[in-house]
Every structure is written in C-alpha cells, then in structure tokens.
Amino acid sequence: MTDDDARRFMREALGASREALPACRPNPPVGCVLVRRGAIVARGFTQPPYQPHAEPHALAQLAGSLEDVSAFVTLEPCAFHQRTPSCARELIARRVGAVYVAMIDPHLRNRGRGLEMIREAGITVVTDVLAEEVQAFLGPYLWGTPGSEEPPVGW
Ligand SMILES: [Zn+2]
Numbered sequence: 001m002t003d004d005d006a007r008r009f010m011r012e013a014l015g016a017s018r019e020a021l022p023a024c025r026p027n028p029p030v031g032c033v034l035v036r037r038g039a040i041v042a043r044g045f046t047q048p049p050y051q052p053h054a055e056p057h058a059l060a061q062l063a064g065s066l067e068d069v070s071a072f073v074t075l076e077p078c079a080f081h082q083r084t085p086s087c088a089r090e091l092i093a094r095r096v097g098a099v100y101v102a103m104i105d106p107h108l109r110n111r112g113r114g115l116e117m118i119r120e121a122g123i124t125v126v127t128d129v130l131a132e133e134v135q136a137f138l139g140p141y142l143w144g145t146p147g148s149e150e151p152p153v154g155w
Contacts, residue, residue: 001070006072010102011130011133012072013032013074014031014133014134016032016045017029017054017074017138030074030075031073031074032072032074034061034062034069034070034096036069036070037068042059042061044059051084053078056085058071059094066095066096067097069097071100075105076110076112077091077114077115078105078109078110078114079109079110079114079116080109080110080113086114088113088115098126100129101125102128102133103128103131103135
C-alpha cells in the first residue's frame with residue numbers, strides 16, 4: 001500500500017467519522033473503512049452509546065477470513081471493555097491483516113494500549129496516517145486534548 005493510497009482510504013474513514021454525529025455523543029465520532037485489494041469493502045462509524053463502535057460496525061458487514069483486509073480507523077481502537085467490547089480485541093479476533101490509524105486515543109485508559117494489543121497479536125500497525133486532517137476534526141471530541149468538551153461520561 002502506498003502512502004498516497006493510505007491517505008486516500010483514511011480520508012474515506014474521516015468521511016465516515018463525520019456521519020457518526022450527532023448520534024454517537026458523548027462518544028467520539030470515529031470512522032472505519034475496510035479495504036481489500038485496493039477497494040473499500042465495508043465502512044462503519046460510531047453508533048449511539050451501547051451500540052457498536054466504528055470498527056465492529058464495519059467488521060460485522062464482512063464474513064470469513066479477513067487476513068487480506070486492512071482496517072483504516074480515524075482513532076486508535078479502544079483497548080478496554082466498557083459499554084461495548086474492546087475494538088482492539090475485535091480486530092484481533094477477526095484477524096485483519098493490518099490496521100492503519102490517524103491518531104492515538106488520548107483517553108486515560110487507551111493512550112497506545114489498543115495499538116500495543118494489536119501489534120502483540122502480530123498484526124501490522126501503521127500510525128499517523130492523515131494525522132493533521134483527522135486531528136482537526138476529531139480533536140474537539142476527545143477527552144484529554146486541547147479544546148475538548150467535558151470528558152465523555154463512562155467512555
Ligand atoms: Zn471501540
């Protein structure tokens with residue numbers, strides 16, 4: 001995958017991110033696209049609280065082996081189980097081939113832990129894809145970043 005292709009797919013994930021608003025609040029509006037052989041085969045975004053985050057929303061649209069699938073996610077997948085199961089665990093369980101993220105989740109319970117889990121499972125992780133563009137959109141919705149709103153309750 002070239003850097004240009006990676007940025008192009010992350011821009012699609014950013015588009016999915018925008019669709020999450022406003023129903024996803026207080027969770028951050030995250031977007032995810034799944035890519036196989038250069039084409040987007042599924043897209044997801046954060047559903048309302050207690051419903052799937054972006055990654056499982058997209059993963060649920062595909063059956064079978066995902067070893068040849070790359071996931072593009074605007075925010076680091078969550079490492080922890082709270083209202084919904086951990087998205088990092090879900091990506092590992094489905095055995096995707098690679099995970100591309102735009103930015104690390106500054107949430108106290110994540111902060112790199114989600115990516116660590118995915119790497120430890122032997123899955124390729126690429127960070128900082130289209131980081132500035134995604135940060136400009138997502139930053140204000142994240143707890144722990146300058147200009148953020150109140151901490152997302154229980155997120
Ligand atoms: Zn999640």
